[in-house]
Amino acid sequence: QVQLQESGPGLVKPSETLSLTCTVSGASISNYYWSWVRQPPGKGLEWIGYIFNSGGSNYNPSLKSRVTLSLDTSKNQFSLELRSVTTADTAIYFCAGDRNNRAWSYYWGQGTLVTVSS
Amino acid sequence: EIVLTQSPGTLSLSPGERATLSCRASQSVTNNYLAWYQQKPGQAPRLLIYGASRRAGGTPDRFSGSGSGTDFTLTISRLEPEDFAVYYCQQYETFGQGTKLEIK
Numbered sequence: 001q002v003q004l005q006e007s008g009p010g011l012v013k014p015s016e017t018l019s020l021t022c023t024v025s026g027a028s029i030s031n032y033y034w035s036w037v038r039q040p041p042g043k044g045l046e047w048i049g050y051i052f053n054s055g056g057s058n059y060n061p062s063l064k065s066r067v068t069l070s071l072d073t074s075k076n077q078f079s080l081e082l083r084s085v086t087t088a089d090t091a092i093y094f095c096a097g098d099r100n101n102r103a104w105s106y107y108w109g110q111g112t113l114v115t116v117s118s
Numbered sequence: 119e120i121v122l123t124q125s126p127g128t129l130s131l132s133p134g135e136r137a138t139l140s141c142r143a144s145q146s147v148t149n150n151y152l153a154w155y156q157q158k159p160g161q162a163p164r165l166l167i168y169g170a171s172r173r174a175g176g177t178p179d180r181f182s183g184s185g186s187g188t189d190f191t192l193t194i195s196r197l198e199p200e201d202f203a204v205y206y207c208q209q210y211e212t213f214g215q216g217t218k219l220e221i222k
Contacts, residue, residue, distance in 0.1 A: 037163075037213075043207055045155075045163065045213040060211060061119065096161055103210045104153035106174055108162035 053088030
């Protein structure tokens with residue numbers, strides 16, 4: 001059974017970098033498409049980006065200049081880095097994945113709330 | 119960039135009724151790669167339908183997806199109490215704004 005768990009700080013100061021890690025169990029991250037999605041409190045879903053072990057990746061154009069996704073196959077983890085955050089980046093951040101396609105995700109983490117505040 | 123517009127914004131129905139949710143794309147969806155998710159409060163989204171009409175593992179058969187090109191539909195044939203939630207469509211990097219299905 002594939003399980004995903006997000007981890008990282010729940011509070012980040014404006015202008016700093018938000019860093020989250022998703023730990024995958026029950027599957028090798030080498031063979032899946034991995035994504036990050038966020039959801040501001042009370043609002044809808046926003047796709048952040050995806051990464052695949054072959055080196056393929058793509059980012060939301062509105063976030064592209066501030067986002068980096070990476071994989072750590074030795075730890076079976078993948079990570080999100082979002083730079084120069086503002087209060088508009090306050091959201092629940094979900095990691096997600098699918099074995100066959102990057103157009104959707106079958107597996108999801110429970111989500112972690114990150115608040116941007118001084 | 120494709121824009122997905124879901125309608126209605128809120129749908130009020132009773133258990134046992136049929137629900138029809140719409141997702142319209144601003145341009146044709148490649149290979150009908152359109153997915154539907156269900157999200158309940160405090161939970162992650164759950165993949166229900168992928169490829170416009172294929173049920174994901176664990177999706178009850180009362181859920182069905184249809185459509186092609188720019189117009190897609192999620193149908194719930196007979197609503198169960200646990201079906202009342204928010205539903206999102208997704209095409210690659212774009213999500214619709216969601217339809218809230220509430221108990222009438």
